[in-house]
Amino acid sequence: MSRRIDPTPSPEPHPSPLRADAERNRLRILVAAREVFAQRGLDVTIDDIARHAGVGVGTAYRRFANREQLVEAVFEEGAEHLIALAEQALTHEDPWDGFVQFFLATAEDFAGDRGLREAFLEGLHGKIRVAAARDRLIPAVSALIARAQQAGQLRGDLESTDFPLLQLMLGAVTEHSRTVAPAVWRRYLVLLLDGLRHDRDHPTPLPHRALDKDEFDQTMA
Amino acid sequence: MSRRIDPTPSPEPHPSPLRADAERNRLRILVAAREVFAQRGLDVTIDDIARHAGVGVGTAYRRFANREQLVEAVFEEGAEHLIALAEQALTHEDPWDGFVQFFLATAEDFAGDRGLREAFLEGLHGKIRVAAARDRLIPAVSALIARAQQAGQLRGDLESTDFPLLQLMLGAVTEHSRTVAPAVWRRYLVLLLDGLRHDRDHPTPLPHRALDKDEFDQTMA
DNA sequence: CCAAACTGGAGAAGCGATCTCCAGTTGCGG
DNA sequence: CCGCAACTGGAGATCGCTTCTCCAGTTTGG
Incomplete structure (x- = not known):
């Protein structure tokens, strides 16, 4: 752990500014982590x-002592987005539509980011x-649910x-059909909504055709 | 590979009867595999x-060259049961009830045997x-579905x-709630059926109460 | 220009699973 | 009831994979 003269013994923020090249690399690592987690999940x-x-x-180990820290750093943004989605859905005029919109939007987030899904759901x-x-x-979420229930929908x-x-x-x-039919989950989303x-x-x-035999075999394999 | 004088060069069946103690152990291994797979999944x-x-x-390696063989041996029975369930469901008078019964019965099989679920679904x-x-x-399954669809149900x-x-x-x-609330899946089964x-x-x-905060946290962790 | 900060990647260390090997035990035909 | 082939158990060799360290060499910035 490198630190310069830092009078405030503050526990959290960057203890000292990193050298320009170091900071540049830290950012590159963060960006790479985002991409790799999204594509291949948290188990990389x-x-x-x-x-x-x-x-x-x-270099990676010098900035992030373990994968945990990296996961949390990347995850934070994803979580922020989900919360924004919920609040946005609450402003929707029709309670049911708001609920559906939120369900759909979060599912899209999870479908597009394997790491986020694993962090949140697994x-x-x-x-x-x-x-x-x-x-x-x-x-x-509770508010979204309550509102749609009160509307009788x-x-x-x-x-x-x-x-x-x-x-x-x-x-x-989503996980199983990922490579074969990355959008079939929409079919089951509608089924759940029904x-x-x-x-x-x-x-x-239903918004997406069912899997054919080949796709099915690959999905289950 | 031990074999006695065996004139028929048949490729598959037991090449020679095992000695009594060996056969006894083979069975014990099979029984143990069934239990362990059911409880802890295929990754043991x-x-x-x-x-x-x-x-x-x-001893185990002498009888089953790899886990694959063991899995298949154990799995066979589970598969047989699922097929029996399907045929039984087809005899159900009401098409919808038959469909529901099959859905429920297979889900129960999977809930009770982690290994079977992993073999079939994962x-x-x-x-x-x-x-x-x-x-x-x-x-x-196709017949079960077609029948219930023709009945308009x-x-x-x-x-x-x-x-x-x-x-x-x-x-x-089922998998996630296994230790906390081993029957919540019934709640979501009904939801799917709806x-x-x-x-x-x-x-x-819905046939099972929702998870409370504690159960929920454990389920997602 | 040079000292401190930083880099990269070879490889040490650890872990957990698979599978082998063989000294000792057991079953069974004669 | 003898003798030997068949069988047993489990210690440990081997493997594959990951995490994390270390340091000779490079870069930065005052």
Whole structure:
């Protein structure tokens, strides 16, 4: 740990400005981590991230003592976005549409960022920050649910802890079909929504065709 | 490879009867594998299985060259049961009830046997046999779906490849909530079924209470 | 220009699984 | 009930993979 003369014994912020090249590399590592986590999930090695960033492993380890820190740094942004989505959905005029919009938007985030999904839904790493982010998300989700229930559109027995589990279910599809049919999850999202509506006369048409035999085999393999 | 005088150069069946103690141990290993796979999934080591069977690792390796063989041997029975369930469901008088019964029964099988779920839904091991079993299951599932659709009870746009993916979704819940609330999956099963019905006036009451905060945190961690 | 800060990547160290080997034990045909 | 082939158990060799350290060489900035 390098530090210059730093009178304030503040615990958190950068203890001392990094040298220009060091700071540049720190940023490259962060960017690389974002990309690699998003594409390949949280289980990549620090060596992978370093290589992708074009720096040596040593450099990566000097800035981030372990993968945990890297995960949390990258994760923070994703979490922020989810919270923004919730608040935006609450401003939606129609309660049901707001709920659907939020469900869809978060599912899209998770589909586009494997690492985010794993951090949020699989509890793989960085537990502390993740739990904190989830806690910040809960009130908004509860409000979204309550509002749609009061409007008589959403089934009354859905509770706020159900929501992440529904995302987990969808996430399982997303994960497995990732390489074969990266958008089939939308099919099951609509199916879930049809289960969540209070009542309905007809099924909502499913937005993505079903997997054919080949796609199916690959998805399950 | 031990073999006595065996005139027929048959490729597959037991090349020679095992000595009594050897056969006894083979069975113990098989039983142990069944139990360990069911409880802890397919990712257990052969050492674990051997220990659970009360034999040495060497003995286990002598009978089953690799875990694959062990998985397939154990898996076969589970697959057989699923197929029986499908055929039984087809005899159900009411098409919708038959469909629901099959969905429920398979989900129960998967919930009670982690290894079976992983073999069938996660494609972790023993690909050949599993694919074969799935193929045997498809016609029955298709029939079950078609019948319920013709009766106007099941949504018309559901296809047979959708079914295993629905099980996959449910399986994600089962897996995560395993230790905390081993039956919450029933809640989401009903929710899915409400999405699968052609039309309905009211939501079907959910059969299991939602997770509370503590259970939820553990499930996601 | 030079001292301090920083870099890269070879390789040490650790971990956990698979699989082998063989000295000792057991089953069984004669 | 003898003798030997078949079988057993488990210590440990081997492997593959990751994490993390170390330091000779390079870069930065006052």
